[in-house]
Amino acid sequence: MSNASSIRSTPIALRHPDKFFIDGRWTAPKHDLPPFEVIDSATEEVFYTVAQAGPDDMDAAIAAARRAFDHGEWPFLEHAERAEYLRKLADGLRARSEEMAAFWTRQTGPTYAMSQASMQRVPMAYEFYADQAESYPWVAPGESMMSKWAAVVAEPVGVVAAIVPWNTPLSLATWKLAPALLTGCTVVLKLPAEAPGELLVLTEVAEEIGLPPGVLNVVTGRRGVTEQLVRDPRVDKIGFTGSSEVGKKIAVAASERLARFTLELGGKSAAVVLDDYDLEKVAAVITGQEISLTGQNCSSLTRVIVPEHRHAEFAEMLGAAFSAVKLGDPFDEATQMGPVAMQRQQKSILQYIDTGVREGATLVAGGHRPEHLQRGWFVEPTVFANVDPNATIAQEEIFGPVVSIIPSKDEADAIAIANGTPFGLNSAVFTDDPDRAWHVARRLRAGTVGHNGFKVESLLLGFGGVKESGYGREGGSMGIGAYVEPKTVLLDDAPARFK
Incomplete structure (x- = not known):
């Protein structure tokens, strides 16, 4: 049996493609919407289906993320503690890299050799951000004319809507998820209906490592629920990769309520x-x-x-x-x-x-x-x-x-x-x-x-565009800045940990 036929004959290993991951558990759809058919781009054949979210499903995901941020311990853990979850995510993704490579190749069309190489790089990004727990200036002491001790603290921005396209979904989600989780944000990840496989594997890994309920919520839906996610006042920050046309609409919707946003858009x-x-x-x-x-x-x-x-x-x-x-x-x-x-x-x-x-x-x-x-x-x-x-x-x-x-x-x-x-x-x-x-x-x-080459440095230096190609930067230490809000703290004396 050839390599291609062998891989295509292997049963899909996803555990719950008919459900969403909300508040730490797999949840059946609340709406009777037809599932999405995911097509093998080289054969034009359906090779698996996934659930389609309706308004109530998206509402539940947003509510879970909001609850976990407002009332959970996640935002107040030490950065080093959250970094350990990122390292576990990296280990879990590395263990299932071959499976994810097969999904990406069948859904989107890159050669399997390229997919395998790319899947090996993704865990490195989670490890890079885990290392930032010790090196990023989370608390920057400063001088004040009004207080004995002053500092600018990098606080998590809040509930994040992470929206990724179908071309490289796992990599593009990583540049949002890794810094968002490290900083203490909670996330609603909206999957592309055409290529959800690798991200469902990531979700299974997140469940396996015991990521606290509500910290990561994952749904797959069409434009209607995406717009619902973008406009919901419970969402503090939107991280979007996709077309410039859609990015402009997201910027307008976010600006109406002064939500934060990062946009990585089209190019020529x-x-x-x-x-x-x-x-x-x-x-x-x-x-x-x-x-x-x-x-x-x-x-x-x-x-x-x-x-x-x-x-x-x-x-x-x-x-x-x-x-x-x-x-x-x-x-x-x-x-x-x-x-x-x-x-x-x-x-x-x-x-x-x-x-x-x-x-x-x-x-x-x-x-x-x-x-x-x-x-x-x-x-x-x-x-x-x-x-x-x-x-x-x-x-x-x-x-x-x-x-x-x-x-x-x-x-x-x-x-x-x-x-x-x-x-x-x-x-x-x-x-x-x-x-x-x-x-x-x-x-x-x-x-x-x-x-003298095609050179994109997302891991160490960050990536993004100007004009209609985007707003803000993802990757590198700059990527952390997109998921924090600076808070100035003025105290009459230094806390014990800073003495």
Whole structure:
């Protein structure tokens, strides 16, 4: 039996896919809503179903989180005590990493090798935040003209709504859950209906390690209950990753009641190639990062800006590299790129490709559903050349394996083109000269600038965007700041623990 058929024939190991995790126990839905069908993106077949939450289910989850924060011990534990739960979560996730990798591959389409590597990195994030229990300045003593002892204390922000998309749900949830739990917040985690598997495994681990009731509550629902979660006055903070369109609506809803929010949104990230750099190296980088998640990555470098006298040469190189990519079953070790996650995603990507052709860009490679793959939501990796900077495919997030090559007159023009979209998430500059790289990096309007590669540092330094790509930062020590409120405490004498 092949590796793919072996994994697909293995029974789903989820213990309670028909229930929600609320107040420390698995709870049956209060509404008679049809379950969500989760589809294997490579076979187009249903491989499990999960419960769908209604308004009463979401209300119960919010109430449990509010109760645990207002009346439980969780916010008042020492940070080191909460850190031990994070370490146990890391151990539990590491033990079930193969299972979670299979879920991610089947739901979203990355190769199994990539999924396995990614699942090994997730526990490291929980361990990183556990280490912050000792190193983060939770209490910062200061001077006061009115009191003998003064300090600014980092208090937990309260009840957190964590909302994640389907493309990398476990990783994106981690950047919310780990700092939220460490700081003493309680959480309502809303799962993506298309890809809940890994997060249900995480929930089972949370139950196993004895996370106190109400600290983590997990439901799966559609837009209606998501809006309910965002608007509920019992929720103090919203951590959202998803489209810029939805992010704007969340910002408005949160602002109406001055709730805190962090938004990690869409991108149309630019790679600025200067005239001194090896084009073959650029082509290798762009190909590798684009096929790794079938382009379903908000930080993908989907606009490559090259000097106009090198444009044709680079288009030929990148087109050849994309054409050589082997598409197929993501469990096959020979496969370099799997399918996109859903039929609607495949349809949307193909429509964007048609728009690119219609608006006059040159289709260099790809552009179709591969003829040899009749099942699965596959799209050929696609390269456009001679793309106008204002064209639809150069301005809108496609969220698929489509790259636009845009010619530039000079370095200043390249920077202007790179900054000429509503987005500002990720970017890169390719040059052998670090001084030129620094010069360009300082002028790019993006949350991250990588030198000679696709570089995103979420674990140690944090990640986020500017303009319509987001608000605030996740990851690193900055990620903790998103889940605390500073409180100034002025006392007539120092508490014993600070003497």
